[in-house]
Amino acid sequence: MFVPGVKHITAMKITRIETWKVVVPLKAGAWNSPEFGPDIWDQRPIVLMRVHTDTGIAGLGELVKGKPEEAVLQDAPSYVGRSPLEFNLQDLPSAGAARDGYEMALYDILGKAYGVPAYQLMGGKFHDRIPVAFCSGHRTPEDAAQQAAEASDAGYRTYKCKASGSWQNLPDRVRTIYDAAPNIGVRIDPNQKLGVPSLAVSIADQLTGYNVECFESPVNQQNLDWYVLLRQKLRIPLALHLNSSQEVVAAVKCEACDYINLGGPGMSGFQRASHIAEADGIPVWHGSSVGLGISDASFVHACAATRNAILPSDIVGTLLRQDDLIMEPLHYENGFVHVPEAPGLGVELDETAIERWGVK
Incomplete structure (x- = not known):
């Protein structure tokens, strides 16, 4: 051609x-x-x-x-x-x-x-901007509420709480967040650390009515039958954090979740796995290892080219790290990140910043 x-x-x-x-x-x-x-x-x-x-x-x-x-x-x-x-x-x-x-x-x-x-090479753009979840680690209820309120004021619609080592304060944390920022949805991620489904059900029952968006990976994901059971018991949506098309197929077959957090592999792997979820009517968001600007840009392009990537994504490295190591930061506005329109990934390396943060 x-x-x-x-x-x-x-x-x-x-x-x-x-x-x-x-x-x-x-x-x-x-x-x-x-x-x-x-x-x-x-x-x-x-x-x-x-x-x-x-x-x-x-x-x-x-x-x-x-x-x-x-x-x-x-x-x-x-x-x-x-x-x-x-x-x-x-x-x-x-x-x-x-x-x-x-x-x-x-x-x-x-x-x-x-x-x-880059999104043009993936088939074209469905979305001009990608919704983003403001992500946090393990926080006291008061600290979480303050951070969630600031995120809400900045336009974020979802606040993600890690809870693998702090699940004991989840009910208080969620209620305090709701009091401070009732309009922001809360996404809870215990990283599979709740042990057994009964504990997940007990905690989830205490969270009803406090704008909890979903429960992500509460128990061991090797036991998808537990997730099938939890979907019958919980009154809030259930999400799985998956990393391959094969894992998505297994989850879809047994109707184990309402939403999927997809981590890849890579840009094309994210899109391919999302297509499987889309065929079953499941929306997805892009996961993150809280990296730097280059990987965040690649996630944005992958989401832009994926029809069902409509849930707020964890594209937050730029927000949380002291530097993103790119010349011009990604454009975050009102809880969204705009899709770069320059050729390729649309970002350039900041070599001065690399000198500052480089290690042997």
Whole structure:
């Protein structure tokens, strides 16, 4: 196919891979109340990468926190010397820790080469902006209420509470949030730590009438029959946090949930798994490991190109970390993040910030 002005694309070759390792802490007080101590996960390094081509076009990628830099370098021979057009973005040669980073970088390269945003390469845009849930860690009822009220004032419609290590105060926390911000929906995520369905039912019964949007992953997700039981018992919607098409198929088959939080794998994997949920009428949101600006941008593009990605997504790295390491931050407004319209992922690396936050 001939595209005016982009004849060079067919001859483009990947020449080298550049990597950085950074540690960007959370903003003070953004996650846990002091009573619950600091979370150490924000001290896990994040690897950023840039895939160079012989045309001068380069693509950016980001690995999930804690994934090794060596994974990028180990997979490099599968990419260097080849054209970005040789790859099916749904079936990349990387199958491990570096896969998502390479996928982001290829979408970025091809979008820049063709002069279109990444969402166009995923089939086009359903959404101009993506709703975002303001996410928090383990907080006292008073701290949660203050943060939720501030989020509500900023236009957020959903406030997500982690509860794996603080489920005992959930009823008080939710009631206090409701008193301070009655218009914001509360999403509760115990990270499968409630043990048995009876405890989940007992807690959920105390939360009815306080604008609880859903209960996410309250018990072990290996026991989908527990979720089938919980859907019969609970008066609030039930969500599963899933990470593959295969997991979505299993959940859909047994009608185990009302909503799905999808973490991927990658941009194309998110879209593919969402299609399965859509066929069963299940809306989804995009999960997050609270990364940096590059991964957040990739999530926004994936959601934009996915019809049923209509629930507030956990795209909050930019909001919670001290730096996003991109030149221009994503545009958050009234509880939404706007979809970038520049070619590729629509973000550029802030190399000065990398010097500040880089680690060996």
